[in-house]
Amino acid sequence: MKLVVGLGNPGPKYEQTRHNIGFLTVDRLAERLGVAITREKWRGLAAETSVRGQTILLFKPLTYMNRSGEAVAEVVRFFQCEADEVLVIYDDLDLPFGTMKLRMKGGHGGHNGVRSVIDHLSSQTFKRIRMGIGRPEDGDVVNYVLSPFHPQEREHLSEFIDRGASAARDYLETGDFSRVMNVYNQKQR
Template sequence: MKIIVGLGNPGPKYAQTRHNIGFLTVDRLAEKLGISINQEKWRSLVGETSVSGEKVLLLKPLTYMNRSGEAVIEVVRFFQCPVEDVLVIYDDLDLPFGTMRLRLKGGHGGHNGVRSLIDHLGSQTFKRIRMGIGRPENGDVVHYVLNPFHPQERQQLAEFIDRGASAAEAYLDTDDFTQVMNRYNQKLRSS
């Protein structure tokens, strides 16, 4: 089976913020797969489907970003799913807006949600789609990530999220994540 996790914060207050680009991308993937993410289990919102005979779970932890690992470990343990079959989609301050980087594994890079996942899973070997949101000009990271995208960013946001969802969908169609990385590690073209 494969588990695809979008990181974010629950509730309408955070729905369209930069920190929730993982949630937004998983929601778009659910649309592409024709499923709903509406079951509440394992302290998460869950959508379930099958792709090429393989069980797929889409997961949006309800534990808030900094405690994401608490929810994800429950699902991983329940299904005895190898950490290598988990794909996590999240915001990345170190990438310019519109840049996406896929990785097979790695550290947390200062991202508290990813830190929580590494702490609870006891491994860095989960796959990642890092969605670039850029850094704030004034250095106030907390305010920046918990606020909506700028109007100029919103013009490209749907296309960016769609690319992230397409990369995750490509992962479901192949066992060769390196091939997916080579295809999708590109910057969003400016209009």
């Protein structure tokens, strides 16, 4: 079984904000897999499907970003899966908008949602798709991540989300995250 988690904040107020690019990307992946992430369970929204005979759970924690790990840990305990079977998709201030970086494991890089996942899984070995949103010019990170994308970003947002969903789907279809990392990390250069 594989668990794909998109990080974000629940509710219409946050729907189209930078911090919710993880939600937006996992929703796009769900569309491509022919499911909707609507089942309320484990303090989040879930959809179960299969890819090449393997069970896949798509998940959006509803605990708010800074407590995402609480809900993710509930799912991991329920399915008794290992941290390395978890893929987390989230926004990253350290990457320019439209840049994506896939990683096998690592620290939280200052991202409170990822910090919460690490803390509650007691592991850094989950896979990641970091979706670049860039940094604010004025240094006000909180307002920046909780604000909508600029019009010029919105012109390219759908394509960017498509790339993130494609990377996740390629991983689910091949099971080879190293190869998928090589392909998608190379495309940015």
